[in-house]
Amino acid sequence: MNTLIHLKKTTPLLLAAFAAAILACFALSPTAQAQLPPPAPDGGYPNANTAEGDGALSNIDTTTAQANTAIGFRALFGITTGSQNTATGYRALDANNGRNNTANGFETLWVNNTGGGNTAIGQSTLHSNTVGNNNTATGLQALFNSTGNDNTANGVQALFNTTGDGNIALGNSAGFNLTTGDSNIDIGNQGVATDANTIRIGDQANQTKTFIAGINNVDKSSGNPVFIDANGQLGTGTFTTGPTGPTGPTGATGPAGATGATGPIGATGIQGPIGPIGATGPQGPTGATGATGATGIQGPTGATGPTGPTGATGLGLSTSDLLFRLSPSTLPAGGFTRIGTTQQNIKDNSGHSITVTLDVYQKN
Helix, strand or coil, rough: HHHHHHHHHCCCHHHHHHHHHHHHHHCCCHHHHHHHCCCCCEEEEECCCECCCCCCCCCCCCCCCCCCCEEECCCCCCCCCCCEEEECCCCCCCCCCCCCEEEEECCCCCCCCCCCEEEEEECCCCCCCCCCCCCCCECCCCCCCCCCCCEECCCCCCCCCCCCCCEEEECCCCCCCCCCCCCCCCCCCCCCCCCCCEEEEECCCCCCCCHHHHHHCCCCCCCEEECCCCCCCEEECCCCCCCCCCCCCCCCCCCCCCCCEEECCCCCCCCCCCCCCCCCCCCCCCCCCCCCCCCCCCCCCCCCCCCCCHHHHCCCCCCCCCEECCCCCCCCCCEEEEEEEEEEEEECCCCEEEEEEEEEEECC
């Protein structure tokens, strides 16, 4: 309160001296210095621009450039009107005047001029890019010499030499050999300098087995057959049948399999018709009757001899009677003539119907 009263009573000369001292202190404050146009010391700039490091954002025009962040020696050193760039590291985006770039690492996007939408993470990534857009590089010197657009490289020196567009590389030195070709995909493969529109996965010198899900049990038999040449390139074509090779040796006989169960007895078939009786053969001629000898003198009656054994019972068949025997059979004794065969349906002792063939004989 006393100070205010004193100021009101101070002479004009003292007031002028006091005002000059206050302005000097304000001018020397860090906050005031950060708001000055370049080449001001590091700190906050107008239009949301931020710099920290010798030479960072040294040439920026804060009336047009917006939302740039530079951390590191000469980070975004050359930018004047570009906006929305982020540079972290020694000379990151050193010559940049483009938009929407992100550089993190030593000399990342070092000479980028008007290229935009690029992301570089790792020492010297996208080092030579000047006007290329929408590139992404992660890893030491990835896309080092690139000047193309829409490339993606992930790995040490991935796509190191390419100047083409739309290439993708994943792995250490993946796509390293590509030069001007476009639209290549190299995964774990350094590629070939002349490649374009080519996919290379793995290296035959390192990978000897391939497992890819989603193929087994998927029926594409209506499509074209796929072939693989000695270099590992896939393609489609038509099968050509070669000559039949020689027959290999017969393998050893395998062990006998177990006997299968007996199947059910099938139904009895329909009895066939009885065949016709064959014709009776012609009767042989009757032999001539021998002459009657003279009656001899009757000798004395001899003693009665012992009774002989009883002979076998005869068949009891008369002339023209028929005799049936299971076929095949031999001619029975006792004067028979075979006149044919017949089939009969009979039941066995178990009651099953069976058909038998009989030879038919006629008593002479």
